[in-house]
Amino acid sequence: MQSAGGAKNVLVVMPDAEPDSTLKAVMGAAFGCAGQRCMAGSLLLSVGEGTQFRDQLVEAMDHLVVDDTNKNEHAAMGPLIDGHAQERVRGWIDRTKHESAELAHDGRGQTPDKGFFVGPTLFDGVTPGMAIFDEEVFGPVLAMNRPKSLDEAIALAHKSGYGNGASIFTSSGASARQFVREIPCGMVGVNVGVPAPMALFSFSGWGNSFFGDLHVQGMEGVLFYTRQKMVLSRWDARGERKLGW
Amino acid sequence: MINLETPKQQQNAPLVPNLIGGKWLSNEAVDTWPVYNPSTGEVIARTPMGGIREVDEAVEAAQRAFASWSRLSPNARSVIMFNYRHILEQHFEELSELVTLENGKTRDEAHGDVRRGIEIVEFACGIPHMLKGESLPQVSDGIDGSSTREAIGVCAGITPFNFPAMVPMWMFPLAIACGNTFVLKPSEKVPLSAVRLGELLQEAGLPDGVFNIVQGGREVVDALCTHPGIAAVSFVGSTAVAKHVYTL
Numbered sequence A: 001m002q003s004a005g006g007a008k009n010v011l012v013v014m015p016d017a018e019p020d021s022t023l024k025a026v027m028g029a030a031f032g033c034a035g036q037r038c039m040a041g042s043l044l045l046s047v048g049e050g051t052q053f054r055d056q057l058v059e060a061m062d063h064l065v066v067d068d069t070n071k072n073e074h075a076a077m078g079p080l081i082d083g084h085a086q087e088r089v090r091g092w093i094d095r096t097k098h099e100s101a102e103l104a105h106d107g108r109g110q111t112p113d114k115g116f117f118v119g120p121t122l123f124d125g126v127t128p129g130m131a132i133f134d135e136e137v138f139g140p141v142l143a144m145n146r147p148k149s150l151d152e153a154i155a156l157a158h159k160s161g162y163g164n165g166a167s168i169f170t171s172s173g174a175s176a177r178q179f180v181r182e183i184p185c186g187m188v189g190v191n192v193g194v195p196a197p198m199a200l201f202s203f204s205g206w207g208n209s210f211f212g213d214l215h216v217q218g219m220e221g222v223l224f225y226t227r228q229k230m231v232l233s234r235w236d237a238r239g240e241r242k243l244g245w
Numbered sequence B: 001m002i003n004l005e006t007p008k009q010q011q012n013a014p015l016v017p018n019l020i021g022g023k024w025l026s027n028e029a030v031d032t033w034p035v036y037n038p039s040t041g042e043v044i045a046r047t048p049m050g051g052i053r054e055v056d057e058a059v060e061a062a063q064r065a066f067a068s069w070s071r072l073s074p075n076a077r078s079v080i081m082f083n084y085r086h087i088l089e090q091h092f093e094e095l096s097e098l099v100t101l102e103n104g105k106t107r108d109e110a111h112g113d114v115r116r117g118i119e120i121v122e123f124a125c126g127i128p129h130m131l132k133g134e135s136l137p138q139v140s141d142g143i144d145g146s147s148t149r150e151a152i153g154v155c156a157g158i159t160p161f162n163f164p165a166m167v168p169m170w171m172f173p174l175a176i177a178c179g180n181t182f183v184l185k186p187s188e189k190v191p192l193s194a195v196r197l198g199e200l201l202q203e204a205g206l207p208d209g210v211f212n213i214v215q216g217g218r219e220v221v222d223a224l225c226t227h228p229g230i231a232a233v234s235f236v237g238s239t240a241v242a243k244h245v246y247t248l
Helices: A019-035 A052-062 A083-097 A150-157 A173-182 A218-224 A237-243 B007-012 B052-071 B074-090 B092-103 B107-125 B127-131 B166-177 B192-203 B218-226 B239-246
Strands: A002-004 A009-013 A041-046 A102-105 A121-124 A141-145 A165-169 A187-190 A226-234 B018-020 B023-025 B032-037 B042-048 B135-140 B143-151 B154-158 B181-185 B211-213 B230-236
Touching: A002 B239, A009 A019, A009 A150, A019 A041, A019 A052, A019 A141, A019 A165, A041 A052, A041 A150, A052 A102, A052 A121, A083 A102, A083 A141, A150 A173, A165 A173, A173 A187, A218 A226, A218 B127, A218 B166, B018 B052, B032 B092, B042 B092, B052 B143, B052 B154, B052 B181, B052 B211, B052 B218, B074 B092, B074 B107, B074 B127, B074 B166, B074 B192, B092 B107, B092 B192, B107 B166, B127 B143, B154 B166, B154 B218, B166 B181, B166 B192, B166 B230, B181 B218, B192 B211, B218 B230, B218 B239, B230 B239
Parallel strands: A002 B230, A009 A041, A009 A165, A041 A141, A121 A141, A165 A187, B154 B181, B154 B230, B181 B211
Antiparallel strands: A102 A121, A226 B143, B018 B023, B018 B211, B032 B042, B135 B143
């Protein structure tokens, strides 16, 4: 049995991150596939941040085209899978507002009339212990916290029981190296928003994101779908004579 | 608030078939689940919510196919993967549109869904190399040791709604290339991409019964996870269900 589950994946943005590509990657990680990915970046840890990155994010969210993906080829985000999912995500937004997180961008209004849409949503001031920090939403809801240092960001990431993905955006090799070594996840991105492995590697979830011993895809996939047969053979001429073969 | 119960539309929407032993079978006798176009809320198909009976039939068909399929040379199985890869490329846009229709992904996201799946088929084309074992002559006086990797039997895959093409393709191409036979239970919310992937697999020359599809929900999941005829189960879904099925 190999059994892969959900996650709360962190996106750590350092002050020295390249602004344009980082914004694009964070938007893609948080709102791609309407957030319905076990590799969605759903917890943004913007290190040493005033509100500059947040302001850029909110502006980008304002301009994200949410529409019928069959008809509008410029749609940048589609609907949730069904009416239950839509109600569930709206419920998350209502509940989180009552947990003293700040609703920095409300996606509930930014949607077509038909279909199961919820627009991109951002909560700032999210802290451990809030459901939105600890649990997976599986929708286009990004939670944000602004730690003072990389150490603090990594400590926050350790509070998650999940272990699918984590990404850092930085121009510092030393920050990237520390993050890669200290983050408790099976798939780590450096300036990559969704560090899902290609077919050649296995989809390496840790913690509450995976139950089993061998992951899907890559060589672990081959090992999972086969079993080893070990053969020991003796064909020595002297032995045959002695035994009368 | 969208009304989830739209019986009139549901009655007219086509029933999604099962694939058992190479035959596409319409399962009229059971309850159905609506498949939506989530961009419009319209019901586009109905998924039959099968159970133990359908799983038994699929596992039997897969067991029958296993003997000859697992005896084929890895090269012969690899040839079918090469064919499949070629056919998937020819149908790349069509598959992507199907993913958009039943899941709601944007065009780029749907392309990514199908492309990541095709890459695993490409990986599976190299299966002869990956099944090679190790050997060491003279491990003891007059004794040679060697290891090989062999197919395990009927494998099952249970997949979520969020990647209708990619996640099924995480599983069955590699399982089949290794010499196993397979039963897939796609998400009842997005069964159409999986059906098309199965049709194209038949076009690639896959023998009947090597790849089977049983449509349904929890009953099918429980039946697959506890079936004595199934050697291995791959699951992708929410953590709560992932943990649950791991303990079955």
